[in-house]
Amino acid sequence: MLKNYLLIALRNIGRHRIHSTVNIIGLSIGMAACILITLWVAHERSYDRFHEKSDRIYRIVSCGTKYFIGGYPAIPGQITAAAKEQLPGVVDAVRLNEVPRSVFRYGDRTFYEDNGMFADPSFFEMFSFALVRGDRATVLSDPLGIVVSESMALRYFGGEDPVGKVFEAEGFTLTVTGVAADVPSNSTIRFNYIIPFTFLTQVAGRKDLPWGAFNFSGFVELAGGADPSAVADAMTAIGAENNCPQVADGVRFTLEPLTECHLSGLGSYFAYQQIGSSKLVFAFSLIAFAVLALACINFINLTTARSARRAKEVGLRKVVGAGRKDLAAQFFGESICTSLIALAAAVLLVELMLPHFNRLVGKELTLDYSGPGLVGILALGILTGILSGAYPALMLSSFRPAETLKKTVFPGSGRSNARRALVVTQFALSTMLIAGSITMHEQLKFVHNKDLGFSKENVVYVPVKEKIGARYDYVKESLLSDPNIISVSAQNTLNAFRTYRNTAYEWEGMAPGSQIDMLISEVDFDFFETLRVPVTAGRTFSRDYPADAEASFVVNEEAARRMGLESPVGKSFKYYSFEGSIIGVVADANYRSLHTGVEPHIFMVMRDIAQETTYGVVLIRIDGRHVPEAVAGIERVWNEVNTISPFEYHFLDDVYENLYLAETRMGDIIDAFTAFALLISCLGLYGLAAFMAESRAKEIGIRKVLGLSAGGVFVLQSAEITKCLLIANLIAWPVSYLVMKRVLETFAYRIDIGWGIFAVSGLVGFAVALLTMSHQTIKAATANPVEALRNE
Secondary structure, eight states: OHHHHHHHHHHHHHHSHHHHHHHHHHHHHHHHHHHHHHHHHHHHHTTTTTSTTTTTEEEEEEEOSSSSTTOBSOBOTHHHHHHHHHOTTEEEEEEEEEEOSEEEEETTEEEEEOSEEEEOTTHHHHSOOOEEESOTTTTTOOTTEEEEEHHHHHHHHTTSOOTTOEEEETTEEEEEEEEEOOOOTTOSBOOSEEEETHIIIIISOOOOOOTTOOOBEEEEEEOTTOOHHHHHHHHHHHHHHTTOHHHHTTOEEEEEEGGGSTTSOOOOSSTTBOOOOHHHHHHHHHHHHHHHHHHHHHHHHHHHHTGGGGHHHHHHHHHTTOOHHHHHHHHHHHHHHHHHHHHHHHHHHHHHHHHHHHHHHTSOOOOOOSHHHHHHHHHHHHHHHHHHHHHHHHHHTTOOHHHHHHTOOOTTGGGHHHHHHHHHHHHHHHHHHHHHHHHHHHHHHHHHHSOOSSOOTTEEEEEOOTTTTTTHHHHHHHHHTSTTEEEEEEESSOTTTOOEEEOOEEETTOOTTOOOOEEEEEEOTTHHHHHTOOEEEEOOOOTTOTTHHHHEEEEEHHHHHHHTOSSOTTOEEEETTEEEEEEEEEOOOOOSOTTSOOOOEEEEEOSOGGGOTTTOEEEEEEOGGGHHHHHHHHHHHHHHHOSSSOOOOEEHHHHHHHTTHHHHHHHHHHHHHHHHHHHHHHHHHHHHHHHHHHHTHHHHHHHHHTTOOHHHHHHHHHHHHHHHHHHHHHHHHHHHHHHHHHHHTTSSSOOOOOHHHHHHHHHHHHHHHHHHHHHHHHHHHHSOHHHHHTTO
């Protein structure tokens, strides 16, 4: 039976080449797009499931109505050890913290290294990261030990055995105790190397931070049967017993399953945690479904349009004894065979496109041809064949033999309303994708061009590494002697990457219990002048006022508003033990991503820049007309001061461009699949236009004989499709508006979705549709009517 269906399907493909080619190309593009997005979605949903204990590991999340609204994966460092010691339901607990970008040296090989972590000794016992060298139980027991990834080991040691080798890192010596396999791409926790937490206390001399310092991330392994909610409540109680100020103010701890961390939507304070978005997964799943639906609609439309051609076949088969079930099975078989042929083309297309798609999404996806992967691919082909062939099979098998053989009905003509509905659906989906693509591009253009409240152009920053901090005054003086350098300042951390916040403020006129969560930054003199932040009241820090270095504060306008100070200048202000007064107010500025609004911000002078080697940066405004000369001058000063650390510099505007890398990728992906959707829609429309021209050939011939012009024929042929496009736009526009409104709500600053976006999306869809139809329509309009009428 299957052989018979295949033979009939192949004969029909050969007999109706245009119709078949359009169907196969449309289905193959739709399935290829579906496979690509499914690979990405499957990868996003597979995060952290490779850990043997993944069903028992939970991330600790801090939640509150005042702080950490919605949840934040940062905790005080003491909570993990306390939970492990005091709670019977906790089998193990591990805390993590990031190592700032550091310089590593082995022999004559020196590199900057990112993605370093501090971790508790049982890290490799809780998590299933593969160890190539070393014992899981003891590899993190030496305070001066380090576990490196295979890639890092290869970079420094080549083919030598890394274990026992000694690094020089930021003034310390670290001995390699183990080598870990490179972290799988579907791991939320990312690391290039791991240093034991005991390094901080036993070697670096750092004391335990107070319970109010939420600077760590933590994970717990629960015993079988343990209630995560009960354990989380017990951890909150431990925080209260230890006078954690945030817990006293309403913060509570919750536990989030490890396998949900990647897509939970919680922001990450830590560079070593890779965060995704469940909303993005859902959105792209819808896009995959939409593109595949467009391909199926093409198949349905073209098959039902040509139904009259197969009416006699159906009638004859029924006369010789075929039942409706037999005919439906035959047509299902044909559609599945066609779908499987298209599937083969789709797989080839996926293999050709995967390298480009991987660059687009920033992953290394591959098509799996093993058992489950192959079954999934075949299931997609069969399911597509069933879905696209269901309506045509049921419709064609319902024809009555007497009517079809007498030609008293024309089955294809009776289905025009269904075809119109399918065309409307097809172009409504395409228009929605076009509108989404335009909206994303307009929003990205908006955030890239928005005035942030400071000037980021022509600003270079370098890290405070090696002796830059210790000799900062000399570095600043040397840089300013260069005519290509305009101003120099420094900051304890670049706010685009990391911010410090606190509630330990007191001010003159403060209402009882009105603690405010505000950002706090330590800056050098000339900071506001270097970034060209406007001063709205008072003044900024100046070396002419010695007290500025000890007890003066500058606040932004939002901080003044939140504190309820109409005239902040001169008001007393206290931050922990630092007491002084507010000397100035600066304009609000967005130092972070535009996903967040302007926050209250306090500034004070850096106490000792030599200690800011962790995250400190030197900010240098250069003459934009002489960029190469300015950079060369910065490098000359760097090399004069630093003899080990390689010269490193970055442009500040590039940093802010990269803040929206995820959105840029999302826009590019939407663009790509919008193009797929339009191509599929155009293929279907081309095939439908060809059928319409063929089926109305005699009618057009008669009309031309009676005096209808070629332009009139064009209008006649285009009228029906034009009506469908107008209806499609009326449906697509409100739906697009609601969807994009939700997407833009993730930005604190966003564009208004105006009518122009929908007008453009409608015009693009309309223009593409008319261009697609033009060949067949013009061909029908210019055809000699004698050719169509000679058989009458």
